[in-house]
Amino acid sequence: MSLPPDLKSNFPLLSQTINGHQIVYLDSAASSQKPDVVIETMNDYYRTINANVHRGAYQIAAQATEAMEQARAKLATFIGARSANEIVFTKNATESFNLIARSWGGQNLGPNDVVLISDMEHHANIVPWQILAAEKGFELRWIPLTPDGHLDLSQLDRLLNGVKMVSVTAMSNVLGTLNPIREIADKAHSAGALMTVDGSQYVPHLPTDVMELGVDLLCFTGHKMCGPTGIGVLWGRAELLDAMPPFLGGGEMILDVRRDGFTPNELPHKFEAGTPPIAEIIGLGAAVDFLDSLGMNEVRQHEIDLTNYALRVLNDRYGEEITIHGPSSASERGGVLSIQYRDVHPHDLSQVLDQRGICIRAGHHCAKPLMRELGVGATARASLYVYNDQADIDALAESLAPAGELFAR
Amino acid sequence: MSGLEDLYKEIILDHYRSPRHRGELDSPPAHKAEGFNPLCGDEVLLTFALEDDVIQELLISGQGCSISQASASMMSAAVQGKSVEEVRKLTRQFKVMMSIHEESIGAEDPPSEDDKPFGLGDLEALKGVVKFPVRIKCATLSWNTLLTGLDELKV
Ligand SMILES: Cc1ncc(COP(=O)(O)O)c(C=O)c1O
Numbered sequence: 001m002s003l004p005p006d007l008k009s010n011f012p013l014l015s016q017t018i019n020g021h022q023i024v025y026l027d028s029a030a031s032s033q034k035p036d037v038v039i040e041t042m043n044d045y046y047r048t049i050n051a052n053v054h055r056g057a058y059q060i061a062a063q064a065t066e067a068m069e070q071a072r073a074k075l076a077t078f079i080g081a082r083s084a085n086e087i088v089f090t091k092n093a094t095e096s097f098n099l100i101a102r103s104w105g106g107q108n109l110g111p112n113d114v115v116l117i118s119d120m121e122h123h124a125n126i127v128p129w130q131i132l133a134a135e136k137g138f139e140l141r142w143i144p145l146t147p148d149g150h151l152d153l154s155q156l157d158r159l160l161n162g163v164k165m166v167s168v169t170a171m172s173n174v175l176g177t178l179n180p181i182r183e184i185a186d187k188a189h190s191a192g193a194l195m196t197v198d199g200s201q202y203v204p205h206l207p208t209d210v211m212e213l214g215v216d217l218l219c220f221t222g223h224k225m226c227g228p229t230g231i232g233v234l235w236g237r238a239e240l241l242d243a244m245p246p247f248l249g250g251g252e253m254i255l256d257v258r259r260d261g262f263t264p265n266e267l268p269h270k271f272e273a274g275t276p277p278i279a280e281i282i283g284l285g286a287a288v289d290f291l292d293s294l295g296m297n298e299v300r301q302h303e304i305d306l307t308n309y310a311l312r313v314l315n316d317r318y319g320e321e322i323t324i325h326g327p328s329s330a331s332e333r334g335g336v337l338s339i340q341y342r343d344v345h346p347h348d349l350s351q352v353l354d355q356r357g358i359c360i361r362a363g364h365h366c367a368k369p370l371m372r373e374l375g376v377g378a379t380a381r382a383s384l385y386v387y388n389d390q391a392d393i394d395a396l397a398e399s400l401a402p403a404g405e406l407f408a409r
Numbered sequence: 410m411s412g413l414e415d416l417y418k419e420i421i422l423d424h425y426r427s428p429r430h431r432g433e434l435d436s437p438p439a440h441k442a443e444g445f446n447p448l449c450g451d452e453v454l455l456t457f458a459l460e461d462d463v464i465q466e467l468l469i470s471g472q473g474c475s476i477s478q479a480s481a482s483m484m485s486a487a488v489q490g491k492s493v494e495e496v497r498k499l500t501r502q503f504k505v506m507m508s509i510h511e512e513s514i515g516a517e518d519p520p521s522e523d524d525k526p527f528g529l530g531d532l533e534a535l536k537g538v539v540k541f542p543v544r545i546k547c548a549t550l551s552w553n554t555l556l557t558g559l560d561e562l563k564v
Pocket residue numbers: 029030092093094095122124125169171172173198200201221222232366
């Protein structure tokens with residue numbers, strides 16, 4: 001089985017032309033496009049059952065609540081969670097990390113503790129820990145990289161000394177590297193640490209089973225998986241989430257409020273203060289249905305095939321003139337290609353590509369420590385998703401040479 | 410590829426390919442100013458020698474895209490031998506040219522007729538950048554860096 005060949009037609013934005021060219025969207029690692037079904041589901045919600053959730057006794061309020069809780073159940077199934085109560089809705093992956101740092105970290109970290117992250121983390125999995133470390137005085141430790149863009153786990157046992165939390169990405173948003181999460185989680189647990197995973201680039205692209213990954217907490221974000229912006233997920237083992245104090249306070253997250261204090265609500269509502277982004281949650285549920293209908297194994301296979309094609313086409317055509325950061329085999333990586341072409345600056349490359357309707361990203365991709373490791377200020381990144389095809393790769397490959405003519409020194 | 414010629418004028422590409430006044434002066438005695446564009450990682454290091462309020466020499470190092478590098482190179486050519494006051498005026502003019510919302514530039518310090526005498530010369534080639542708003546910061550990086558460097562001298 002493979003993905004339907006006409007998948008692009010499900011994504012209205014992709015029928016546009018930019019500067020007279022059919023748009024070629026190669027920036028899904030930043031945010032994916034949305035299929036009709038997600039857009040329509042959100043519109044339908046507003047048109048037919050828009051009401052605040054929970055508590056309302058009238059019909060549309062009950063329908064809105066039901067639709068939202070169905071979406072929660074879909075997400076639980078999608079990532080192999082044992083219960084929908086383990087799915088906490090947040091604003092995005094960034095908020096999920098801040099929740100973990102504030103709630104779990106605030107309760108459990110002090111001067112002699114260590115949090116272990118890695119040199120390939122997104123700022124979302126760095127800065128919340130740094131903010132907390134400045135208050136609590138714990139050490140933030142970094143797993144280094146190998147020259148070919150993998151985590152260097154040769155010293156992991158030593159690095160784990162004194163660690164209470166390991167928090168690493170399952171897939172790099174710059175290098176595409178897929179990390180051996182199960183192996184790291186097992187070692188973390190043996191060392192008495194908990195394991196958080198950044199699934200922002202993983203959950204949208206590979207079949208995900210939190211039990212098989214053997215982790216304790218998982219963060220991901222809706223807009224990279226065909227869902228809307230403004231909705232993210234924190235998954236955690238129920239017993240762990242139960243033991244964590246609330247993050248934001250307000251309505252919805254309480255069972256009782258008295259003058260002398262409050263009693264937090266049950267999971268997952270304990271972590272969902274205020275009116276939730278109902279339309280976004282329901283939209284994300286539709287995105288999960290859409291991905292399920294494609295099959296995540298098929299999605300992964302499609303991206304392996306296309307990544308292989310891209311690596312072959314770009315390397316064959318440009319040889320020594322091109323560097324593609326990260327692992328050289330598609331089986332070890334996702335469809336994220338950070339490209340250095342001759343000495344053309346990423347900004348200039350993306351500007352030239354934009355004239356041809358090709359959208360790639362130039363910059364540090366919110367991974368400045370990694371940029372320093374790579375010794376570059378920025379990279380030009382092309383990233384793939386379900387709707388991309390070989391023609392998109394061909395358009396990219398065609399357009400590098402003209403950019404080189406303009407800028408190579 | 411219509412719009413691109415507006416951005417990448419031949420003279421800009423020339424400054425990018427053969428940047429003028431590259432290097433670093435010993436500092437001290439030379440003054441030093443460093444600037445970053447946090448969005449794209451471009452960085453510029455200016456070292457300049459001042460005598461009697463006149464920039465005797467200014468050298469540029471750092472790395473970045475064609476626009477930031479060309480703008481720095483053109484700036485280096487434009488400011489050699491100019492007084493600090495002249496450089497400030499030139500910078501004001503340049504920033505006015507680079508602004509989409511002219512009124513937002515230095516409200517307390519509006520450009521006056523007085524600012525005209527130099528003209529912008531080659532620098533006019535950078536005008537096309539305004540049509541590509543995300544690149545404006547690239548073009549103004551070295552100028553803002555120089556201004557900050559001069560402010561720190563309190564001259
Ligand atoms: C690996 C990784 N982690 C975290 C994030 C943060 O996602 P968001 O900005 O939606 O919170 C991103 C995307 O920007 C990412 O690529």
